[in-house]
Structure formats: structure tokens, C-alpha cells
Amino acid sequence: MTGRGREIALHGGLVALLAVLAFVLPAYHHGNVARVMVLAVYAMGYNLAFGYTGLLSLGHAMFFAAGMYGMGLPAYHLGLGAGLSFVAGLAAAAGLALAVGVLALRTAGVAFMIVTLMFSQAAYLTILLFGTYTRGDEGLVLTRASRVLAGVDLSDPMARYVAALGLFAVALFFTLWLVRQPEGRVLVAIRENEERAELLGYNVFRHKLAAIVLSGTMSGAAGAAYGLLFGYVGASFAEVQYSIFPLLWVLLGGAGTVIGPFLGTLFMFYLIDLSADITSAYMLIAGLALVLLTLFAPQGLGGEIRRRWAGWLP
């Protein structure tokens, strides 16, 4: 098979497999996989910035939360329909990503990490500050009526699974398309050697800003979908932990691979799910995974597969 055929077979096969699983999985895992697919969209968004462009952000929770609250607040307070409020969530995340990108991209490396962390912390505190509307940590529970999209009730498990799969497939094929475009190649060039990309005449700042906006919007789409599909919008999704999770998922699955974020999210979700039976201190697993990954497999699962067997993996 040619490279292009193999890529489409692999990623199309994954989506087809997930579609078949919709009818096979028992109820508990059915719900879990729907959740994993939405979170994987968040991880894919993070991967665009971190994996492909080399921008290590510690504040992506603010984009996830911007999508979630951009969707949830109009839906809850104004009674906006599911479709329109989803679009509002996307717009909120894209706007925030543009503003943060313009400021934070003036810095690089460690300073970039701290600046994104601080902006995200400020966003989280802002949600708490406006507790009258956001209800802070307690959060908002969306009514069933505000979760109906084009006549389909998204609180129904099967509808939820299909919607999650749809969003996941769009994000997956968008990423696949993007990284094969000249734009995607430029992003990788910036990751590998920023000075050289600049020397070749690329406007590095503009490409990095585009990457942040795309990444933030995709993270926001995941946040909005999460709120819509699971009916809950809460400040805990804006906490530092939710900035660390996508980093962890992407590192585990393989930074700079299209399929890696999904693998990482799935693996970590079930690792924490299973360990929850043993201990309540489930973040211990996340901590251990982070340390072991940085030590032994900085390329993650996807990176190891690419190195050993499949050099063509996009």
C-alpha cells in the first residue's frame, strides 16, 4: 500500500472499530469510551501545539474551560439551543487562544510554560470570582432540554456515543489533513529548529499563533462537547490538573503522532479507572507515569511504534 493508503486505512479503521464498539460494549464501558473520545479531542488539540509545533503549554485547561463555559453559560442562562451554544463555545475558546497566543508567544521555553500556567490560573480564579453566574466549584447542571441537537437528545447513551465519535472523527481527520499540508510541515520545522525556519523566510510568530489558535479551538470544542454530552459545567475543569492531563496523555500516546493522543487518553483513563478500586490517591499513577515517561520513553507509545515498526506513521 502507498503511504497515503496506509494512513487512511489505519485512521479510518480506528473510527470504524469505534463505531462497531458502539453496539458491542456493555453500558459501563460504552459511557467510558464516549468520554475517552471527547477527551482525546482535547489531547489532539494539545498535540497540535505541543507535539507538532513544540510549544509546551501548562495552561490548556483555560481553553477547555473557555469552550465549556462559552457553551454552558448561554445555554444555562439564556436558554440558547445546543447547536448555537456549541458555536459560542468554539468562538470563546478561539478568541481566548488568540489573545493568550499574542501575549504568551512573546516568550519561549520555560517562560512560555510559566506564562500559560499563570494565565490559566487567572482564568480559573475568574470563574470562581463570578460565582454568581458560574456557581464556582459546584458547577452548572444543564437541563435535558438544552442538550437537544437537531431533535436528537444528547443525554441518550447511544446518541452521546455517536456524537462523541463524530467529533472525534472530524478532529482526527482534520489533524491528519493538516499535518500533511505545507502548513503542518512548517509547524514541524519550527519545532525542530526555529532559527532555521525563520532563516528560510517563514514568519515563525504567525505560524505559531495559528497553531495556538487551532489547538485552543480544538481543546474548546472538546470542552463544549464534554459539557453538552455529560450535562455538567464546573470550575474543576479549569484547574491545573486539567492542563497537566493532556500533556500526560500526549506524552504517553506519543507527541507528534495523529493517533497517539487517543491511545494515551484511552490507556490513562483505564489505568486510573482500574487503580481507583485500589486507592483513592489515583493521581499517584499519573505522577509515576509522568516521571517514568520522561525517563524512559519520551516518545511515548506512538513514537515507539514509529521508531520500531512503522516509520510512516503520521
Place this chain on the structure above:
Amino acid sequence: MDFGPYLLLASLEGAVTAAVLALMAAGLSLVFGVMRVVNVAHGEFYMLGAVLAWVVASAVGGGPVLGFVAALVVAPLLVGALAAAADVTVLKRLDYDPERTIVATIGLLYILQQLTLMGYGPEARPVAPPFNARLALPWVEWGDAGPQLYWPWGLSITSYKLFVIGAAVAVLAGLWLFMTRTRVGLVMRATQLDGEMAQAFGIPVERVYAGVFGLGAALAALAGVLIVPIQQAHYLMGGEALLLSFIVVIIGGLGSLAGTVIAAVLIGMSDGIISVFFSPTLAKIIATLLVAFVLVFRPRGLMGKAAR
């Protein structure tokens, strides 16, 4: 209480915060200065200091003074040894790559925090202060017959809080003497200036790194021991302390001890005073945005060589 005495009380409380913060931030700044490592797990070393203070104090028994003194010695030593071990097993093997060490120390943060949750539990526990006499403070008021001293109700500080301020000043002075007047301090400063050159001159850079990481963590743990008779020891107490020390270190200029101390006094005092006027959440938002904007508009000036 009138406004004047109230402000004095807020500044005294602020001075206690500043003292503890200066100790912690000095450790963070030392580690960054010499090793160029941003230690995200620094707050957890502070938390471990506080938790170990409770463990040691309750294990020793024999009165609050003995328990507290034992904790003051044991907790920083243990935490310092733990940090040095983490440096040798993890950070050294990452070649101190700035981004990978941040990810690894985030991992370390969760490991320490969750192990504490499992071993010590989710409760907040106090340690009895070794001495706690309440000292009333006078205030001057212009009455009919010129200035008059009087003792407003509620304006007081405990002897223990004064001890915390004094201890922090003493330790920081000791640290300064250690860095500028001793041979080990000289070796550390040489490593800070140019690690490779120092190695070429026969300085055991790896051991210096392990020592510096341990020393930085021990300072945080010491701050934790000092604070635990005032606040209680809790497994989540590291997060906010870490945020404040980041702010201090960035405002003060990384790697500069004097800048760190000045910034700690500034932040600690204003934290006490600002939270009198604004809601604490708004004060924190302003503080975090301030740090972000300092880094955005003066990245090279304040982050030094890290902003590559």
C-alpha cells in the same frame, strides 16, 4: 479597631508570611540559579516539612519545645536527603533539560502529594508552638493633651510569630554568608556561572547539583516546619505556597538572593494588606496576571538565560 492599628496588624501578619515566603523562595531561586531547573515540586517539599514536623513532634513527645526542636532539625534533613536522591535518580538522567525536568517535577509533585494523602490522610493537623505568649502592642493617638500611647483591643502578636520572623532573618543571613564566604558556596557560584567550565576545573558538578537541590528543598521544608504551628499541616498546602514563591522569584529576579528577599517582603506584606481591601480571589487574579505580564514584557530581564 481604628484604621491605623488595623493596618499595623495586617503588616505584622504580612511580615510573618513574608518571612516564610522568603525562605521558600530562596530555595527555589537557588535551585534555578545554579541548576537552571524550575522545580515545580518545591511546594511539596514545603508540605512535607510541615507534615514531617507533625510526625516528629507527635513521635518525640515530652513537651512542645522538645518536639518542635526535633522537628526543626529532622524534617529539613530528611526532605533534603529525599530531594538529593530525586536529583540523582531522575533529574540527572534527564541531563537537566529545562522542559523535561519540569514535566518530571510535575510527576514528582503528584507522587509526593498522593503518597502523603495515603500515609498521613486528608486531615489538617496542628503542631503546638514551643512558646506562644501574647504580646499586646501600643498605638499612638493624638488626644487633647498631645500624643498618647494606648493599647487597642486586639492589636497583638504572639512571641512565636516574632520568632518565625527572627529565625527567617537568621537563616537567610546564614545562607548569604555560606554562599559568599565559604569554599562550598564559592564552588556553587562557580557552577552557576558556567557548569562546563567548572567541571573542567575539577569541580564535581554532579555532586554540587545534588547538594543544591537538597539544600533548596531543605529550605522549603524549614519554612514548612516554621509555619505549621500557625497554619495546620495538610497534604494540599504546597500548591498555593508554590504559586506565591514563583511570583516572588520572578518579580525578584531569578538566582539573586537579595532580589528574592526584597520581593518576598513586598509580596508577603502586600498580600496581607491587599486582602484587607480586596476579595482574596481578586487579589490572586491580579498577582497571577502581574507575573504573566512581567514575563511577557520583560522575559530576558527577569528570567535571565532561561528565556531562550
